[in-house]
Amino acid sequence: MKYLILLSIIILHTSCATQNMSKQKGNSLGDLIKTHQDVYIENQTFEDAVDFTSFLKKHLISEGIYQVHINSGLTFKNCVFKKPVYSFFNDGSNVVIVTFGKNLSFIECVFEDEVNFRGSTISGRADFTKSTFKGLANFEETTFHQNTFFNWAKFEKEHRFQNSYFLQKANFMNTEYFANASFQSSTFHSELQLSASKFYKYADLSLIDCRGNALFNYTEFWERADLSNSTFSQNFDFVSTQNQRTNFRGCKFMGQTKFFKSTVAEALDFSKCFFLFGKPEMNLGADKLVFD
Numbered sequence: 001m002k003y004l005i006l007l008s009i010i011i012l013h014t015s016c017a018t019q020n021m022s023k024q025k026g027n028s029l030g031d032l033i034k035t036h037q038d039v040y041i042e043n044q045t046f047e048d049a050v051d052f053t054s055f056l057k058k059h060l061i062s063e064g065i066y067q068v069h070i071n072s073g074l075t076f077k078n079c080v081f082k083k084p085v086y087s088f089f090n091d092g093s094n095v096v097i098v099t100f101g102k103n104l105s106f107i108e109c110v111f112e113d114e115v116n117f118r119g120s121t122i123s124g125r126a127d128f129t130k131s132t133f134k135g136l137a138n139f140e141e142t143t144f145h146q147n148t149f150f151n152w153a154k155f156e157k158e159h160r161f162q163n164s165y166f167l168q169k170a171n172f173m174n175t176e177y178f179a180n181a182s183f184q185s186s187t188f189h190s191e192l193q194l195s196a197s198k199f200y201k202y203a204d205l206s207l208i209d210c211r212g213n214a215l216f217n218y219t220e221f222w223e224r225a226d227l228s229n230s231t232f233s234q235n236f237d238f239v240s241t242q243n244q245r246t247n248f249r250g251c252k253f254m255g256q257t258k259f260f261k262s263t264v265a266e267a268l269d270f271s272k273c274f275f276l277f278g279k280p281e282m283n284l285g286a287d288k289l290v291f292d
Contacts, residue, residue, distance in 0.1 A: 030055050038073040038102070049083040053096040066096045073102035073124065079109045084135075086116035100124065106131050117142050128153050139164055150175055161186055169212075172197060183208055194219055206230060213237070213255075221246055238262060248273055264288045
């Protein structure tokens with residue numbers, strides 16, 4: 001009887017161990033995405049590239065353009081990515097883009113290679129708070145449906161957000177850009193928060209369409225900044241900024257504007273601008289302001 005009980009315990013323990021091993025083996029990133037389970041990964045180093053276009057079947061949505069729809073919520077915290085992370089593929093004849101049905105979060109992560117989310121649609125919250133991009137960061141033509149966070153992020157190489165759409169708040173407070181940064185022709189349907197950010201190289205914010213408040217307080221532009229031909233439909237705050245040469249030529253300011261306590265090394269160019277409530281008061285010295 002004792003031997004029978006002992007044998008039963010051994011069998012039960014072996015069965016449980018086998019189930020646990022199977023469960024762990026089935027918990028890889030690809031397996032979770034394929035079974036539409038939410039992903040939470042913390043303190044992990046990824047040695048291989050993460051290709052979100054490869055996990056699920058792609059569907060033709062237009063001539064030569066395919067889409068992959070990921071239904072899992074994706075959260076990575078304090079992870080290191082040694083190789084590229086991307087949701088965009090282009091072989092010259094076919095393009096594959098990804099729609100993320102839930103959140104896409106990389107919190108306090110380090111990307112040591114290229115990051116490419118070009119053309120992606122992120123239906124849930126996008127959060128890259130305190131992440132570091134050591135390679136090219138490409139978010140061109142990306143659509144962000146919910147609040148987006150890049151607060152305290154660091155971009156060590158080129159940063160591209162051209163023609164992107166932010167349907168809710170876009171938060172870039174305290175970000176640092178060590179190479180050229182571009183938001184050219186992006187649309188912000190709600191508040192744009194760029195306060196206390198530092199652009200050490202060329203900053204291209206030309207042709208942006210800000211439909212909510214635009215906040216640039218305490219932002220530093222160490223080299224040339226271009227905000228020309230942009231539209232600011234609500235209030236525009238540019239308080240206590242540092243500027244080398246900043247270009248606002250052809251801008252439309254439809255709300256209240258604040259420029260006081262800012263410093264300028266060379267000039268602020270306001271030629272061809274339209275101010276609905278009249279030109280703002282600026283105590284910067286007439287030689288540093290360009291109006292027509």
